[in-house]
Amino acid sequence: xxxxxxxxxxxxxxxxxxQVEEGSLYPALQRMLKEGLLESEAGISAKGRPTRIYRLTxxxxxxxxSEVVSFERMFAxxxxxxxxxxxxxx
Amino acid sequence: MSPFSRFFSRNRRYDDLSVSIQEHIDxxxxxxMEAAMPRDQAERAARREFxxxxxxxxxxxxxxQWQGLESLRVDLKHIGRRLRRSPxxxxxxxxxxxxxxxxxxxxxxxxxxxxxxxxxxPEPQQLVSLHLDAPGAPGLAEFRSELRLSASMYFTxxxxxxxxxxxxxxxxxxxxxxxxxxxxxxxxAQISSGVLETLNIxxxxxxxxxxxxxxxxxxxxxxxxxxxxxxxxGGDPGVVGRTISVNxxxxxxxxxxxxxxxxxxxxxxxxxxxxxxxxxxxxxxFAYRGIARLEPGVGIPxxxxxxxxxxxxxxxSWTNGPGSxxxxxxxxxxxxxxxxxxxxxxxxxxxxxxVVMATIGVVMLxxxxxxxxxxxxxxxxxxxxxxxxSALGAGRWxxxxxxxxxxxxxxxLGGVVGVGVAGAxxxxxxxxxxxxxPRLSEVSLDGWSxxxxxxxSLVSGLLFGAIPVLRYAPSRQxxxxxxAMRTSNVSRERQRGRNLLVVSQVxxxxxxxxxxxxxxxxxxxxxxxxxxxxxxxxxxxxRLTISETLVRDPLTTxxxxxxxxxxxxxxxxxxxxxxxxxxPMSGAEPSWNEILVEGKIEEGDNPPMRLFNYVSPGYFHxxxxxxxxGRDFSxxxxxxxxxxxxxxxxxxxxxxxxxxxxxxxxFHEWDSMPWQxxxxxxxxxRENGVDQVSPSTxxxxxxGHDLFGPGVLGAWRSVYFAxxxxxxxxxxxxxxxxxxxxSVNANLPVADISTMQDIYGESMARTSFTLVMLAIAATxxxxxxxxxxxxxxxxxxxxxxxxxxxxxxxGAKKSELAWMFVRSALMLTxxxxxxxxxxxxxxxxxxxxxxxxxxxxxxxxxxxxPVALVAAAALASYLPARRTAAVDPVEALRAE
Numbered sequence: 001x002x003x004x005x006x007x008x009x010x011x012x013x014x015x016x017x018x019q020v021e022e023g024s025l026y027p028a029l030q031r032m033l034k035e036g037l038l039e040s041e042a043g044i045s046a047k048g049r050p051t052r053i054y055r056l057t058x059x060x061x062x063x064x065x066s067e068v069v070s071f072e073r074m075f076a077x078x079x080x081x082x083x084x085x086x087x088x089x090x
Numbered sequence: 091m092s093p094f095s096r097f098f099s100r101n102r103r104y105d106d107l108s109v110s111i112q113e114h115i116d117x118x119x120x121x122x123m124e125a126a127m128p129r130d131q132a133e134r135a136a137r138r139e140f141x142x143x144x145x146x147x148x149x150x151x152x153x154x155q156w157q158g159l160e161s162l163r164v165d166l167k168h169i170g171r172r173l174r175r176s177p178x179x180x181x182x183x184x185x186x187x188x189x190x191x192x193x194x195x196x197x198x199x200x201x202x203x204x205x206x207x208x209x210x211x212p213e214p215q216q217l218v219s220l221h222l223d224a225p226g227a228p229g230l231a232e233f234r235s236e237l238r239l240s241a242s243m244y245f246t247x248x249x250x251x252x253x254x255x256x257x258x259x260x261x262x263x264x265x266x267x268x269x270x271x272x273x274x275x276x277x278x279a280q281i282s283s284g285v286l287e288t289l290n291i292x293x294x295x296x297x298x299x300x301x302x303x304x305x306x307x308x309x310x311x312x313x314x315x316x317x318x319x320x321x322x323x324g325g326d327p328g329v330v331g332r333t334i335s336v337n338x339x340x341x342x343x344x345x346x347x348x349x350x351x352x353x354x355x356x357x358x359x360x361x362x363x364x365x366x367x368x369x370x371x372x373x374x375x376f377a378y379r380g381i382a383r384l385e386p387g388v389g390i391p392x393x394x395x396x397x398x399x400x401x402x403x404x405x406x407s408w409t410n411g412p413g414s415x416x417x418x419x420x421x422x423x424x425x426x427x428x429x430x431x432x433x434x435x436x437x438x439x440x441x442x443x444x445v446v447m448a449t450i451g452v453v454m455l456x457x458x459x460x461x462x463x464x465x466x467x468x469x470x471x472x473x474x475x476x477x478x479x480s481a482l483g484a485g486r487w488x489x490x491x492x493x494x495x496x497x498x499x500x501x502x503l504g505g506v507v508g509v510g511v512a513g514a515x516x517x518x519x520x521x522x523x524x525x526x527x528p529r530l531s532e533v534s535l536d537g538w539s540x541x542x543x544x545x546x547s548l549v550s551g552l553l554f555g556a557i558p559v560l561r562y563a564p565s566r567q568x569x570x571x572x573x574a575m576r577t578s579n580v581s582r583e584r585q586r587g588r589n590l591l592v593v594s595q596v597x598x599x600x601x602x603x604x605x606x607x608x609x610x611x612x613x614x615x616x617x618x619x620x621x622x623x624x625x626x627x628x629x630x631x632x633r634l635t636i637s638e639t640l641v642r643d644p645l646t647t648x649x650x651x652x653x654x655x656x657x658x659x660x661x662x663x664x665x666x667x668x669x670x671x672x673x674p675m676s677g678a679e680p681s682w683n684e685i686l687v688e689g690k691i692e693e694g695d696n697p698p699m700r701l702f703n704y705v706s707p708g709y710f711h712x713x714x715x716x717x718x719x720g721r722d723f724s725x726x727x728x729x730x731x732x733x734x735x736x737x738x739x740x741x742x743x744x745x746x747x748x749x750x751x752x753x754x755x756x757f758h759e760w761d762s763m764p765w766q767x768x769x770x771x772x773x774x775x776r777e778n779g780v781d782q783v784s785p786s787t788x789x790x791x792x793x794g795h796d797l798f799g800p801g802v803l804g805a806w807r808s809v810y811f812a813x814x815x816x817x818x819x820x821x822x823x824x825x826x827x828x829x830x831x832x833s834v835n836a837n838l839p840v841a842d843i844s845t846m847q848d849i850y851g852e853s854m855a856r857t858s859f860t861l862v863m864l865a866i867a868a869t870x871x872x873x874x875x876x877x878x879x880x881x882x883x884x885x886x887x888x889x890x891x892x893x894x895x896x897x898x899x900x901g902a903k904k905s906e907l908a909w910m911f912v913r914s915a916l917m918l919t920x921x922x923x924x925x926x927x928x929x930x931x932x933x934x935x936x937x938x939x940x941x942x943x944x945x946x947x948x949x950x951x952x953x954x955x956p957v958a959l960v961a962a963a964a965l966a967s968y969l970p971a972r973r974t975a976a977v978d979p980v981e982a983l984r985a986e
Contacts, residue, residue: 002113003110007114021141023146026146030154049117052109
C-alpha cells in the first residue's frame with residue numbers, strides 16, 4: 001500500500017476515529033524500513049502515478065503479531081482496572 | 091543492513107521518499123478537485139494540510155543518517171565554501187604548510203632510510219662490524235679511526251670464536267677486465283670466506299663463492315653484482331659458468347648477487363675471493379675490514395669479551411717471522427669495540443641528519459606560527475558571525491570544533507600538497523646531499539614517510555588551530571561582548587596572542603640564523619686551510635693499475651709508468667705530471683708503519699706510527715705541494731735504487747727540530763733495511779680532509795729494494811696519476827689521456843678520472859650540505875619572522891587608527907607616532923632575541939662536531955646575527971608604522 005492509501009485506509013476503517021498525521025507517517029515508515037519490518041518497491045498508485053508501495057516483511061508480520069498481543073494485554077489490563085473502579089463506585 | 095551499505099543506499103531512500111510524498115500530495119489534490127475545488131486552491135489546501143514538506147523530508151531522512159558524521163559533512167562543506175571564497179588566503183596557507191610539511195617529509199625520509207630503517211640483510215640486529223681500537227699505538231689515530239684486521243686475525247677469529255655464527259673480512263679493490271669490450275677498471279670487493287654467510291643474501295642466479303674458491307694457489311671463481319651483470323652482460327642468465335679475464339687471469343663466473351646487494355655499504359661490480367694462505371700469513375698486515383654475525387642471544391659486550399680473548403689467542407698462534415716477538419703487540423693495547431653494523435655504515439652522518447631534521451622542524455614551527463597568525467586575523471574578521479552563531483545557540487564546543495576542523499583541513503591539504511613537495515625535495519636532497527651519504531640508494535618515500543606526513547599535518551593543524559580556538563571559543567558571554575565592540579579599542583588583549591607568536595618566531599629565527607652563520611664561518615675556515623696542494627681545479631687525477639699478471643717485473647712496471655708520464659706530459663696544455671700511491675682525500679690507504687731514526691732510541695720501544703706514501707719524481711711539483719727544504723726525488727734516485735726518502739714538515743720538526751736540519755739525516759723502516767737519507771721535506775698535507783689533522787708522513791720512491799722484504803725489488807702498482815693542465819676537467823683532455831695510456835699498453839684501463847677539485851669538494855661535502863640546508867632554513871625563518879613582525883605592526887596600526895587620530899588631534903608628531911610602533915616591535919624582537927640567544931647557546935653545542943675552526947659560542951656570530959636581526963625588525967616595523975602618517979585625524983574620529 002502507498003502512503004496516501006494508507007492514510008485513507010486507516011481513516012475509513014476506523015470510521016474517521018483514527019487520523020494519521022503525515023508528519024508522523026513518513027518518519028515512521030522510514031524507521032520501520034530501517035528496522036526491516038517493511039519493504040518498499042516502485043509501484044503505481046490507484047490513479048496511475050508512480051509511487052512507492054510499502055509491504056510488511058515476514059519480520060514485520062511477526063513484530064505486528066507480538067505488538068497486537070501486547071496491545072491486547074494492555075487493553076485487557078485497562079478494562080479490568082476500569083471495571084474494578086466502576087465496581088467500587090457502585 | 092550494515093551501516094556502510096545503508097550509508098550508500100541513502101540516495102535511493104531519499105528518492106523513494108520524495109516520490110511517495112509527491113504522490114501523496116497529488117492524490118489529495120485530485121480528491122479535493124473531485125470535490126469541485128479549483129486546481130490552484132486544491133493545490134494550496136493539499137500542501138497546507140500536508141504541512142512543512144522540507145521539515146518532514148528532513149525528519150524522515152534523519153532515520154538514515156549518522157548524526158555526527160552528517161554535521162561534520164556540513165561543516166566541511168562550509169569550510170570548503172569559505173576557503174573558496176578567499177582563494178588567496180587559502181592558497182597562501184596551503185602553500186606555506188605544503189612547503190613546511192614537504193621539507194620535513196623529505197628530510198624525514200632521508201633520516202628514516204639512512205638512520206632508522208634496518209639494514210637490508212636478514213636478522214640485521216645480529217650483524218656487527220669488528221672494530222678494533224689500538225690506544226697503545228701512537229700516531230695511528232692521526233690517519234686511521236680504527237685498527238683494521240690482519241689476515242691472521244681473521245683466521246684466529248673464524249676458528250676459535252665462541253660468539254659468532256660466521257666471521258669474514260673484506261676490502262675494496264679494483265681489477266681490470268679485458269676481453270669483453272674496452273679494457274675496463276671495475277670496483278671489486280675482495281672477500282674472505284664468511285662474508286657472504288654473514289650477510290646471508292642468496293645469489294640472484296648461480297651460487298655463492300665457496301671455501302674452494304679461497305685456494306691461494308688457484309684463481310677462484312668470481313661473482314657479479316646485479317648492476318654490472320646488467321651493464322656488461324645485458325642480464326644474460328647464461329653468464330654463470332662463463333669465463334672472464336680479471337687482471338689478465340681467466341676466472342669463472344659463479345653467480346650474480348641480487349639487485350641492491352652491497353658489501354656493508356660498498357657498491358662493487360665484482361666479488362673476488364681473497365685466496366689467503368694460512369701458511370704464509372703473519373701477525374701484521376692490518377688491512378681488512380671485519381664483519382660478523384652474532385649467535386642468537388649474544389650481545390655486543392659478550393662478543394667484545396670473546397674478541398679480547400681471541401686477540402690473546404692470535405698473539406699466541408702467529409709470528410712476524412723468525413726471531414720476532416709475537417707478543418710485541420701487547421703494547422698497542424688492542425681493544426675490541428664492536429659496533430652494530432648499521433652504526434658502521436651510517437658513520438658520522440647521523441649528526442648532520444639530526445641537525446638538518448631539527449632545523450627543518452623549527453622552520454615548520456615558524457610556518458605554523460605564521461599560519462596561526464593569519465588564522466587569528468581571519469577569526470577576528472569572523473567575530474561578528476561567531477557571536478551571532480553563539481547567540482543563536484551554537485555551543486562552545488560546536489564553534490571550537492568548526493575552527494579546529496578548518497585548521498585540520500588546511501593542515502591535511504598542506505600535507506597532500508606537501509607529499510608532492512617532498513618528492514621534489516627528495517630529488518633535490520639526494521642531488522645536493524653528500525655524494526658519500528651512506529645508503530643513498532635506499533632513500534625513498536615509504537609508508538613511514540606518509541605516516542609521518544599525516545601525523546605532522548594533523549599535529550600542525552591542531553597546533554595552529556588551537557590558538558584561534560583558545561581566543562574565540564571561551565564562553566558565550568564573551569563572544570557576544572566581542573561582537574558588540576565593533577569599533578572600540580580591544581587591541582591590547584587581542585594583540586597579546588600575536589605578540590607571543592612574534593616573540594617565538596624571532597627566537598626560532600635567531601637560533602637558525604646563528605646555526606647558519608656558524609656553518610658559513612666553518613666553511614670559510616675550511617677554505618682558508620692550506621690543504622697541501624694548490625689550485626685543485628687545474629689538477630686532473632686518474633687511477634691506473636698495472637697488475638702483476640700483466641707485467642711481472644717491477645722494473646718494467648716503473649718503466650711503463652714513466653713512459654705513460656712522458657706521453658701525458660706531451661699532451662698540449664699539460665705543464666707537469668707525476669704519480670703517487672695516494673692523492674689527498676681520495677680515501678686510498680697506501681700503508682703505514684713505524685720508522686727507526688738513526689741516533690734515537692725510542693722510549694718504551696713503542697715508536698709512533700707514520701703514514702707512508704709512494705711517489706714519483708715530479709709529483710710534488712705537479713700537485714703543488716711545496717718542498718720546504720732539500721730537493722725532490724729524481725729518476726736517478728728511482729732507477730738507481732738509492733737509499734733516499736722524504737718526510738713531511740711536521741715529522742721533520744718532531745724528529746729533528748726544523749725542516750733544514752732534517753736534510754741528510756737517516757731513518758729506516760726496520761733493522762735489516764739500509765739507512766735512508768732524508769733528501770727533502772714537503773709541506774704538511776691534509777690527507778683525510780681539511781678538517782682533519784695532517785698526519786706525519788714518510789714519502790718513499792715508488793720503487794725500492796725493500797717494499798716486500800730485503801733483497802726483493804718492489805714497485806707500487808696501483809697509483810694515481812696527477813696532471814697539471816689548464817684544460818683539466820674537459821672531456822677532450824680525458825680522451826687524450828686515455829689515448830696516451832693506450833699508446834703505451836692497450837690493455838690498461840683507466841679509472842676514477844676526476845679533478846682534484848671534485849675530490850676536494852667531496853671531502854667538504856658534509857659541511858657544504860649542512861651549510862646549504864641551514865642557510866635555506868635560516869633564510870626561510872628570517873623571511874617568515876620579518877613577515878610576522880610586519881604583519882603584527884601593520885595590523886596594530888590599522889586597529890589603532892582611532893587612537894592615532896586622537897593623538898594627532900592632540901598634537902602628537904607623526905614621527906613620534908611611528909616610533910611608538912617601531913618601539914613596540916623592537917621590544918618584541920628584544921624579548922625574542924633574549925630567548926633565542928639562550929636557546930642557541932645551548933643548541934649550538936650539539937653542533938660542535940660539525941664545526942671547524944670556531945667555537946660553538948663564536949662571539950662574532952653571536953653579536954653580528956642579533957644586530958642584523960634588530961635592523962631587519964626595525965625596517966619591517968618602520969614600513970607599516972609609516973602609515974600612521976597617512977591617518978587623517980578627522981576621518982579616523984568620524985568613523986566612530
